[in-house]
Amino acid sequence: MIPLKEATGNKHKQAETMPFNTRMFRGLLSKKEYLLYLTQLLQIFQTIESKGLPHSSLKRVERVQEDIDELKSEGSVDGIILNSTKAYVDYLSALSYEQVLPHIYLNYLAIVFGGQIIRKSVPSSGKMYDFDHMQEAIQSIRSVQHDEWADEVNKGFDFNISLFEELETVCNNLKLASTS
Numbered sequence: 571m572i573p574l575k576e577a578t579g580n581k582h583k584q585a586e587t588m589p590f591n592t593r594m595f596r597g598l599l600s601k602k603e604y605l606l607y608l609t610q611l612l613q614i615f616q617t618i619e620s621k622g623l624p625h626s627s628l629k630r631v632e633r634v635q636e637d638i639d640e641l642k643s644e645g646s647v648d649g650i651i652l653n654s655t656k657a658y659v660d661y662l663s664a665l666s667y668e669q670v671l672p673h674i675y676l677n678y679l680a681i682v683f684g685g686q687i688i689r690k691s692v693p694s695s696g697k698m699y700d701f702d703h704m705q706e707a708i709q710s711i712r713s714v715q716h717d718e719w720a721d722e723v724n725k726g727f728d729f730n731i732s733l734f735e736e737l738e739t740v741c742n743n744l745k746l747a748s749t750s
């Protein structure tokens with residue numbers, strides 16, 4: 571069986587190189603754009619965390635909310651919830667804890683690994699990327715992950731890719747990039 575990381579590598583590359591992600595990586599997102607992104611992640615993390623997590627240090631809802639509050643206190647207004655987020659949240663809502671585990675692997679290791687690179691480039695203090703007991707939190711995912719998850723993880727990547735596409739379109743349409 572192909573190892574999970576390898577079987578999902580093409581989708582990871584695709585997600586990593588989406589224009590919105592590339593701009594985030596280069597430190598080019600405005601506060602409003604980043605707030606819009608955090609607003610989507612809050613919905614996704616709330617839905618996943620209502621099912622449970624393999625380690626309490628993985629919990630992201632409070633930290634994302636703190637980052638959102640920081641940006642709002644600086645004058646940014648609340649972001650809207652995008653259709654692609656609603657589609658992913660609807661999908662996740664119907665899953666059991668066991669079925670949501672591949673999406674925990676996907677969305678939480680994204681923050682653990684990609685996040686440690688991206689955190690220096692985002693226009694907030696980036697509390698979302700802080701983990702207490704990070705090694706134990708990673709290990710809790712590693713100890714449950716299976717190579718059989720590849721199709722489900724790739725499905726989760728597709729939801730994330732749609733989200734990055736919509737984020738870029740909405741940012742361009744609302745011209746969120748031009749203001750702080």
Ligand code: HEM
Nearest residue numbers: 575582585586591592595675676677679680683684687730
């Ligand atoms: C600019 C965007 C991104 C960068 C720079 C990035 C970078 C990385 C890096 C450096 C790793 C560790 C690779 C290794 O161990 O050799 C990683 C792993 C991972 N990333 Fe990303 N990533 C990005 C976006 C994403 C996105 C959008 C997702 C999914 C929503 C994602 C999901 C994952 C997962 C699940 C792993 C763990 C793979 C494994 O070791 O099993 N990444 N990423």
